[in-house]
Amino acid sequence: MKSVKRSSAATIKKFIIDILNGTSLGIVLTLIPSALVSQLLLLFSGNEIATQIAFMTTLIQSTLPLVAGFAVGQILKLTVIDSGAIALAMFVSAGVVKSTANGTIISGSGVMLNILFVAFLASILVKITEKSFGHFKILLQPLFVAVIAGGIGLMTLQPISVLQTLIGDGVAYATELTPLVMGAALGVIFAFLIVSPLSSVGIAMAISLAGVGSGAANAGITVASFTLALMGASVNPIGGTLAHFVGSPKIQMANMLVKPKLFIPTSIGAAIMGAVATMLNIKGTPFSAGFGFSGLVGPLTAWSESDKSVVSIFSVLLVFVILPIIIATVLKWLFMTKLKMIKAEDLKLTLQ
Known part of the structure; x- marks a missing residue:
């Protein structure tokens, strides 16, 4: 009985670490390009090639939830469909896409705490349903995971964004104090x-x-x-x-x-x-x-x-x-x- 409990605890621990590592890999892949060239590009301000490179690296930052979601799926050794479903749920609820009076804009890299929350939620949903849709999996699972996990993520986006800001402000205040x-x-x-x-x-x-x-x-x-x-x-x-x-x-x-x-x-x-x-x-x-x-x-x-x-x-x-x-x-x-x-x-x- 004890060995079963230890085995279950180890499995849960590995699951959590895999999701954290997958999300981190997404952060590294999408944010490092801009970090490495942003200051160098300032030396070529106005140059057309530099402007295009800046546009690309900035756009790459907004793909963080997509890349992180797919990385989570791959580290969990899931199929491409499963990984894609997680990525879609994380993307729609990350806060990188915003609706305005003039249309939809994509900016920033998202609310990290909410991205992590949806990564766990979407991964659990995928694990539960990975064999449920049979031959219709490619049609139904991405929609199911995106609507359920992504929908919940959209509801939690604002309060978690406020929480993330409060934590950051708290650390900053303590550092000043x-x-x-x-x-x-x-x-x-x-x-x-x-x-x-x-x-x-x-x-x-x-x-x-x-x-x-x-x-x-x-x-x-x-x-x-x-x-x-x-x-x-x-x-x-x-x-x-x-x-x-x-x-x-x-x-x-x-x-x-x-x-x-x-x-x-x-x-x-x-x-x-x-x-x-x-x-x-x-x-x-x-x-x-x-x-x-x-x-x-x-x-x-x-x-x-x-x-x-x-x-x-x-x-x-x-x-x-x-x-x-x-x-x-x-x-x-x-x-x-x-x-x-x-x-x-x-x-x-x-x-x-």
């Missing part, structure tokens, strides 16, 4: 999320984490990435070492969960850098908060949100390169050489 404490806390929280099964990007989007709160979260992720990379550099190939910050430190997730002691140095570093980023007024957006150094999304966004002065350039370099390397070096010495609490083998990657 106790900036150093909240900066340190956000740095630690996101340094933990980036190496957990949960999505740092999805959670940042869901709570609309912006401004200095986003900057602190980015700083925490960045120093965690450099710390893990440096501590495991002697036992990992150069590609694996670079992948910690060029890609994502989530590659250490298995080691971190098996050896919780690894969270101690990353948390210390993240608390320091979260506070420092807040003091230096490093800012970000809800999207950039979950990336840190990866894809240069964090530093590029921090630069775009700054006043572009020489001081700002130095501050961004300090937070995203100079201090993370210094702190990572100190933490490696402290925990590996001095205290001998952590060994390089604790961070060895199993790469295919």
